[in-house]
Amino acid sequence: MSTETLDLVVVNGTVVLGDGRYRLAVGVKDGKVAALAPEELMPPARTRIDARGDFVLPGIVDSEAHPGCYVPFEHDMRTESRAAACAGVTTWGIQAPVTRLGTEPFQEVVRRADVGSFHKSFPAARKVIESVSHTDAYLTYMLETDEQAEEIGEYAEQHGVTSFKLYLQTRGLRGMPDDDDSNWPSRRAGLGHGIDDGTVYLAMEQVAHLGYPGMVHIHPENWEIARVFEDRLRATGRTDFGAWTDRSPDFLEAQHIRAYAYLAQQTPGRVPLYLQHCTTELSFQEVAKARAEGVELYAQTGPAWLWAQPENGWRINVPLRRRENIEALWAALADGIVDVVGSDHVVAWEPASFEAMYASNIWDCRTGFSRVELFLPVLLSEGVSKGRISMERLVQVSCENPAKTSGLWGRKGSLLPGFDADMVIVDAGREVTVGKEHINTRAGWSIMEGHTFTGWPVKTILRGQVTAEWADDSPGMRPVGDPRGSYLPRSLRGAAQPALALTEPTRVGVDRPRPASAFDRPGFSPETLRFTGVREPRDGGRR
Incomplete structure (x- = not known):
């Protein structure tokens, strides 16, 4: 792995992809995911975020x-x-x-x-x-x-x-x-x-x-x-x-x-x-x-x-x-x-x-x-x-x-290397009885108020920079920094294709090894999107 200094590394979390959970760190360079690897194998980074044992999702x-x-x-x-x-x-x-x-x-x-x-x-x-x-x-x-x-x-x-x-x-x-x-x-x-x-x-x-x-x-x-x-x-x-x-x-x-x-x-x-x-x-x-x-x-x-x-x-x-x-x-x-x-x-x-x-x-x-x-x-x-x-x-x-x-796959939706370094860190065990202090919309109220939920986002990262977090001294999630959103134009990939291959549903209690995919091969880019033929229902699922 390159020893070039990373901009950010997110450590001590469980990375969740659609096909499994991984005790890996996420390395970020120039707003992109540069590496998924054990923390000890990561190059040095200018900023380090400790996920505190929580889940790290795209x-x-x-x-x-x-x-x-x-x-x-x-x-x-x-x-x-x-x-x-x-x-x-x-x-x-x-x-x-x-x-x-x-x-x-x-x-x-x-x-x-x-x-x-x-x-x-x-x-x-x-x-x-x-x-x-x-x-x-x-x-x-x-x-x-x-x-x-x-x-x-x-x-x-x-x-x-x-x-x-x-x-x-x-x-x-x-x-x-x-x-x-x-x-x-x-x-x-x-x-x-x-x-x-x-x-x-x-x-x-x-x-x-x-x-x-x-x-x-x-x-x-x-x-x-x-x-x-x-x-x-x-x-x-x-x-x-x-x-x-x-x-x-x-x-x-x-x-x-x-x-x-x-x-x-x-x-x-x-x-x-x-x-x-x-x-x-x-x-x-x-x-x-x-x-x-x-x-x-x-x-x-x-x-x-x-x-x-x-x-x-x-x-x-x-x-x-x-x-x-x-x-x-x-x-x-x-x-x-x-x-x-x-x-x-x-x-x-x-x-x-x-x-x-x-x-x-x-x-x-x-x-x-x-x-x-x-x-x-x-x-x-x-x-x-x-x-x-x-x-x-x-x-x-x-x-x-x-x-x-x-039409954003290859840039958004995953934490595989090459995708935008967009993450949400989730505390799956945090119990929150919702009050107005947890609401950030301009309305200032929610039908959630008074109800207790188990699980809450605690940090949001957009292209390698924190945009919102639940700080230790805060009653809830709050925005961080100035707005820096980008418009995302989508490009046409060519003639009509057979049906998109969505990920096979991963059900509760099913421990499956990570399947081989296009993402495991060198040179993955958005253009290597795989398609399959017309889907047929199978056990209620998708091909």
Whole structure:
């Protein structure tokens, strides 16, 4: 091993990769992982961090967040990227419509005429990320118009944007007059135009031409049917939090998965489909069917759905589910039916205090609560500590798989040499009864308050420098240093490929030797990504 002085070495920790745990030190040079080796074999380093026996994980790659949804993008990124860094996130996948990224004055409610090309908004969005963000970030454009869909190839080549989201809740918005208040929830979130299946098909067609890492994301939830249930619930006088769950029952999510997986299958070429908020047993059945039919499909869930129930939760889209679905969701996450965890972080408009947002009547309650700060506490306490998933599986769904599906693998998602030196040190045994001192979001409150979690992040490192830590004299995680986030453009790798090879799920209690892989060979680079043929369900897992 070279004796060149390292910038940083992290010692006395257990490094976790998707395939196992290793008592190794992590050596860092020029913001990259330079070596994984026993401490005694490491070259000298300018800075030494003692992990104190804790787990050292790759930095979290949070694949879905919505800063700028209800307040100006720059304002939200200043505060919420700090909260994300304190939550262990080093890479943020920001999803936004064009009206929430541009330079125009912020409008709470937008109209069809406000929806233009992302070419106009991109320079301002990149500038915000690179001036105020405490995390690295990439963009997923939320498409609304045929014109935007037709420009997908330009966005990929010129902006480095290769993932595109279709917010299927807005299908009924296109035909609504601009002064119709019934769709204000979407228009207040920056969606002024709405989509139809023609826009969906155009987007799928264009993304199929991109090849890897082109990806179409959908939010599956049929609001056209949900409005019928909402009318009935209101008519019966239901105002409890459970009414929001009953308004959008399980089959409304599953129905969209079936319909748009079929459409993806009919699209010329190969278009990978990414499901956000996969939360119900009916949805898992549709995911398995689609994969068996040859659809390249990836499923994401979020910490809120893995923990909160309607009675102790909040208003969220898709709605929180009841206990039986939560148990099924953990099983689906462990077995590889669900591939990725993303926070779906949203904080509402100002004031974002609990008092301003809460209403005992669910129809008057403001949506949007801090979800990124739920991320690791839920996965560690409800998942690892309770034996539902292994620590290795946590790394797969929070780091490796989101990096692979977003086109960042080779740079983000692992602590193998050559990757960015992004780390989160986790104290898996730390018990935290959550109070306001543990909250870093601008809202200043959380549905976590009063609940006790086992496991918490204690230090976040971005490209070899500490960005947040729980110091010995601090009541909780706090940001460290000035913002130094980078925008992460993604590059196309060529023609359409067979399905991405996600890591085989590592289950609790399974002690497997580290398999041989492309990473073990000299000369590994992002271009040596391995692919396999079309996957088939196997023991509920993934090939």
